[in-house]
Amino acid sequence: MDTPVIRVVVVDDHALHRDGTRQILDAYADLQVVGDASSGEVALAVVNQLRPDVVLMDIRLPGMNGIEVTRRLTRDHPDVRVLMVSAYDEDEYVRGALEAGAAGYLSKTAPGKELVQAVRSVARGTSVLQSGLTARLLLSSRQPGHGAADLSERELAVLTLLAEGLHNREIAAQLSISTRTVDRHCDNIYAKLGVGSRTEAVVRAISIRLLTVDDGQR
Amino acid sequence: MASADIATPTGAITGRVQDAAGRLRLPLTVWRFWVVQVGVLLVAFLDEIVLDLLHFLPPFDIPRSTVTALLLIPVIYAALNFGVHGAVGTALWATALMCPDWLFIGGLTPANAWVEIGNLAILNGVAIIVGQRVESEGQARLRAEGALRDSEVAESRYRALFDEQHAPVLVTDAAGVVTEANTAATYLLGPDAPGRLLSDLVGTPVAVMLAGEVTRLPVGGRVFVPNARTLDVGSGERLVQIVLVDLTEEEHRAREQQAYAAHLLTVVEDERRTLAQDLHDDPVQTLTYLVRMLELLSDDPRLPPDLAPLVLRDGKLASEVVDALRTVIHGLRPPVLDDLGAVAALRQLVAEVRSRHGTVIQLQVSGDQVRLSDQCELTVYRVAQEALSNVVRHARATQTRVDLHFGEQVVLTITDDGCGIPASGVVSAGSGGGLGLIGMRERVNLIGGSLEVRPHRPHGTLVRATVVRGSVEGSPPGR
Numbered sequence: 001m002d003t004p005v006i007r008v009v010v011v012d013d014h015a016l017h018r019d020g021t022r023q024i025l026d027a028y029a030d031l032q033v034v035g036d037a038s039s040g041e042v043a044l045a046v047v048n049q050l051r052p053d054v055v056l057m058d059i060r061l062p063g064m065n066g067i068e069v070t071r072r073l074t075r076d077h078p079d080v081r082v083l084m085v086s087a088y089d090e091d092e093y094v095r096g097a098l099e100a101g102a103a104g105y106l107s108k109t110a111p112g113k114e115l116v117q118a119v120r121s122v123a124r125g126t127s128v129l130q131s132g133l134t135a136r137l138l139l140s141s142r143q144p145g146h147g148a149a150d151l152s153e154r155e156l157a158v159l160t161l162l163a164e165g166l167h168n169r170e171i172a173a174q175l176s177i178s179t180r181t182v183d184r185h186c187d188n189i190y191a192k193l194g195v196g197s198r199t200e201a202v203v204r205a206i207s208i209r210l211l212t213v214d215d216g217q218r
Numbered sequence: 219m220a221s222a223d224i225a226t227p228t229g230a231i232t233g234r235v236q237d238a239a240g241r242l243r244l245p246l247t248v249w250r251f252w253v254v255q256v257g258v259l260l261v262a263f264l265d266e267i268v269l270d271l272l273h274f275l276p277p278f279d280i281p282r283s284t285v286t287a288l289l290l291i292p293v294i295y296a297a298l299n300f301g302v303h304g305a306v307g308t309a310l311w312a313t314a315l316m317c318p319d320w321l322f323i324g325g326l327t328p329a330n331a332w333v334e335i336g337n338l339a340i341l342n343g344v345a346i347i348v349g350q351r352v353e354s355e356g357q358a359r360l361r362a363e364g365a366l367r368d369s370e371v372a373e374s375r376y377r378a379l380f381d382e383q384h385a386p387v388l389v390t391d392a393a394g395v396v397t398e399a400n401t402a403a404t405y406l407l408g409p410d411a412p413g414r415l416l417s418d419l420v421g422t423p424v425a426v427m428l429a430g431e432v433t434r435l436p437v438g439g440r441v442f443v444p445n446a447r448t449l450d451v452g453s454g455e456r457l458v459q460i461v462l463v464d465l466t467e468e469e470h471r472a473r474e475q476q477a478y479a480a481h482l483l484t485v486v487e488d489e490r491r492t493l494a495q496d497l498h499d500d501p502v503q504t505l506t507y508l509v510r511m512l513e514l515l516s517d518d519p520r521l522p523p524d525l526a527p528l529v530l531r532d533g534k535l536a537s538e539v540v541d542a543l544r545t546v547i548h549g550l551r552p553p554v555l556d557d558l559g560a561v562a563a564l565r566q567l568v569a570e571v572r573s574r575h576g577t578v579i580q581l582q583v584s585g586d587q588v589r590l591s592d593q594c595e596l597t598v599y600r601v602a603q604e605a606l607s608n609v610v611r612h613a614r615a616t617q618t619r620v621d622l623h624f625g626e627q628v629v630l631t632i633t634d635d636g637c638g639i640p641a642s643g644v645v646s647a648g649s650g651g652g653l654g655l656i657g658m659r660e661r662v663n664l665i666g667g668s669l670e671v672r673p674h675r676p677h678g679t680l681v682r683a684t685v686v687r688g689s690v691e692g693s694p695p696g697r
Contacts, residue, residue, distance in 0.1 A: 014503045020510055060498060065557045087498070087506050088544060091569065092554045092562040108506040109537050111513045 005029075006123040009052040010036040011043040011069070012085075013061050017108070021056060021085075024112040031119060040064030047073055047080060053123045057102070059086040059093055067096045074101030081122040085115070094129070098206040104128030126196060127203035151192055151210065158185040159210070163202045244307040245300045254304075255311055257292040261285065262315035286337035289316075293345045301356065302349030309345035313338050386442075386462040389449070390416050394424040397457065406438055406462070416460070420444075424458050440466040480664045483657075487551075487596060494550040502543050509537045552599070560595040561587055561622065564602055568620060575610045578617055585624030594685055597661050598622065598630050601669070604654045605632040605681040613637060615678060627667075628685050635678040639671065658683070 010021045010033055018036045025031040035050050037043035040061050047055060055073060059066035070082045084097040084105045094105045103122040106115060118128040151159065154175075161171045168186065172179045190196060193204045204210075245251045265285045289312045297305035316338060380387055386403035388411070390396050396419065399411045407419050417423040420437050427446040435442045442462040449457045512533030516526045547553065555563035561583050568581045589595070602620060609618050613636025621631040639655075655671055658681070662669040667685030674680035 014499075014507075016503060016507045020507050024510070024514060059557060060553060067557065087502050087540070088553060090548075090552075090554055090566060092558055092566045096558050096562060109509045109540060112510060112517070 005032050006054060006119060007032055007034045007050070007052040008054045008056060008119060009034060009043070009046055009050060010056045011038075011040070011046075011061070011066065012036070012056075012058040013038045014058075017058070021115070024115060025119065028116055031116065038062075040066065040069035043069050044072060044076075047077060051077070052080060054119050055080060055082045056085050056119070057082050058108075059084060059088065059097070067093070067100045067102075070097060070102050071100040081125070083118055083122050083128065085110075095206075098203055103203070127200040129199055129203060151189065155185050155189050155192075156210075158182060159189055159201060159205055162186070162189075162198050163205070242307050243303045245304050248300065251296065251300055251304060251307075254292045254296050254299075254308055257295075258289060258308060258312045258315060261288045261292070262312070264288075265316070266318060285316075286341060289341055290344060293341055294348055297345055297348035297352050300349075301353040302346060305345035305349035305352075306342070309342045312341060383461075385464060388416065388460045388462070390424050390458045390460065392456050392458070394458075403462070406440075424460070427460060428458060434465070435462070437462070440464060441469055442466075476660070476663065479660045483660060483664060490550040494547045494553070497543055497547050497550075498553065502540060502547070505536050505540045505543070509533050509540065512536065551596075555595060555599050556592070559589045560598045563595070563599050564620065564622060567599065567602060567606065571606050571610060577606075577610055577615070579606070580617075580619045582619065582621045583624075584621070587624055588687075590628060590687065591665075593665050594628065594687075597665050597667070597685060598628065598683065600661055601630055601658050601681070601683045602632060604658050608639075608654055608681075609634045609636060609679075612639075613679065624687070626687065628687050630683045630685075632681045633674045633678060635674070635676075638673050638677055639679050 008025055008031060010018050012018050012021070015038075018038070022033040022036070025033050034052055035046045037046045038061075040063055043055070043057070043061075057066045057070055061069070066084065066086070070084070073080055073082055081103040082101065084093075084102045085108055086093055086097075086105070087108045089105075089107050097105050104118055104127055106118050106128065110118075121128045157175060158171055161174060166174070168179055168182045172182045175182070186198070186201075189201055193201050193208075193210075195201050195204050293305055293308050293312065296308040300307075316334070380398075380400045383400055384402055386406045387400045388396050388403050388407075389398040394416045396412050396414055396416055399407065404411060411419060416427075420435060422432055422435060422444070424446065426432055427444045428448065430446075432444050435444050441464070443465055445461040445463055446458055449459050451457055512529050515521060516529040516533065521529065552563050552566065554566050564583075565581060568579050571577055572579050590598070606618070606620070609615055609632070613634045615634035615636030618632070618634040621629075621633075623629045623631075655669075659669045662683045662685065665685055667683055670680070670682040670684075672680050
């Protein structure tokens with residue numbers, strides 16, 4: 001199969017990480033690091049010039065932080081996918097990154113293979129959250145009718161519970177409906193959001209502000 | 219020897235007379251007393267020698283009582299001048315001189331004798347009554363003079379206090395017109411202060427000062443606190459005394475202390491920021507790189523299979539050190555605060571406290587969320603951190619609320635329904651809570667805000683920091 005090469009730009013203010021990431025990705029034939037940047041400002045220029053498929057973005061950068069850079073990148077280049085790679089995994093960073101339009105969030109300590117998989121996934125247009133992050137994020141639905149996708153009230157309810165990391169059977173129990181109905185709702189949600197998995201559904205819902213990360217009243 | 223024999227009885231008599239005089243407390247040292255006695259002697263001489271012995275008779279008849287009447291003159295004179303003792307002494311002397319008259323001069327009928335005795339009794343009676351009266355009046359006069367002297371001493375002492383008092387002291391009448399000003403007050407307000415209205419001099423009417431509502435009174439480049447009280451003067455008139463206690467030095471010291479505390483706070487926070495940044499820049503980055511590289515190495519087919527698990531284990535170890543360092547960095551200064559702002563940092567803080575202590579906390583953010591200045595965001599975060607830590611440690615609350623409102627000012631309010639802060643907790647340096655509150659106040663004051671700590675009804679505590687939004691820097695918040 002003649003897979004097109006995924007062109008990657010690495011944004012990190014530490015040379016060690018830029019080189020390490022390049023070393024990992026360049027070992028795969030379908031991945032190519034075409035450029036890197038050590039600050040947000042440089043990143044904007046580099047992306048503008050190279051038009052990569054995927055940008056690996058650190059959060060803590062000198063000057064403009066990675067989340068702000070992501071906001072500008074996804075606004076100016078909707079076709080460029082940003083994958084956050086950070087040494088920190090605080091919920092607030094994940095939430096900020098997703099709301100800024102990032103397609104995924106990965107820890108800097110994640111294994112190389114996971115990084116490669118994540119780059120491929122976001123390049124395909126799907127979203128990635130490091131395992132364990134989704135369940136920890138506590139989300140709530142926005143007012144119906146706000147988002148681009150026209151979800152019904154019941155679908156929104158299902159989506160909210162999905163975001164909380166509940167399985168279909170648990171969702172069914174909570175909403176007092178059958179598992180089969182939940183499955184049907186999920187299919188509708190995926191179709192309306194144009195995604196293929198529950199993680200993607202949640203990430204997409206956040207990025208189009210259908211869901212916001214809640215202030216966490218438990 | 220002979221002279222001694224003669225001298226001895228004479229001395230004894232003199233001694234007895236002196237004893238008697240001593241008992242009578244006669245004013246023997248006063249020459250006028252002797253003049254009076256000579257007067258008495260003259261009258262007696264006139265009566266006994268001239269009238270009785272020489273039978274010198276004037277061309278008119280002299281009644282016997284005239285002699286007694288004449289004797290009243292020296293006796294009353296003695297009473298007026300020497301009091302009861304002088305008067306009685308004189309009367310006794312007169313009595314003694316008159317005795318030979320009726321003992322040796324003939325022609326004394328019983329009727330005459332009784333008249334004579336009556337006369338002498340009157341003489342002695344007058345001596346006692348007038349003498350006593352004069353003496354009691356004299357003592358009263360002495361007492362009055364003493365009291366006057368005492369009051370003069372007191373007055374001059376008060377004067378001295380009033381004038382030498384370092385604090386300016388003013389006395390005004392009920393209408394607020396200055397009637398007196400001590401040296402310090404004259405120096406402060408000018409020599410024409412007496413006679414002018416107090417409110418014209420210091421800008422505050424006397425009634426307001428009496429009500430104790432003035433806690434800070436700037437006059438002539440210095441700061442005072444007026445200590446006013448009403449003086450009731452005997453005539454029903456009411457005066458007000460105002461002591462101006464100088465607070466200038468105290469305020470200056472307080473400002474210096476505050477500046478020092480602010481400096482310390484700034485230094486500590488700068489240190490924490492630098493330390494957190496250094497830990498992030500070097501150790502964390504290098505270690506995360508190591509984790510990834512060790513993981514990569516463990517997967518390398520060229521690695522002998524028995525070494526792979528060891529490499530993997532060391533990678534995990536490095537990963538754990540990264541986690542520990544992240545916790546340290548977060549404790550020093552949460553990176554979220556600098557990267558995403560106060561709202562995100564508060565959300566994180568609330569989530570942490572909630573999961574660590576199981577406390578029920580609601581976070582409500584309202585108004586137009588914007589990024590604030592670094593100092594402002596740090597202050598909001600630290601105040602919330604301290605307040606929540608107090609809630610967790612002391613309050614035993616079931617419900618806690620954190621409200622952050624962005625308006626003209628940024629208002630952070632933390633309320634709980636716990637047991638409240640004991641009144642002493644606010645100032646007691648012994649308890650951590652007290653120091654925490656002082657620290658919060660210092661932080662808020664440092665950026666020109668205000669901190670309010672009060673009971674929250676029906677029970678619990680309210681902590682509210684109000685800071686001026688002022689310098690809004692950077693981008694909108696990360697959302």
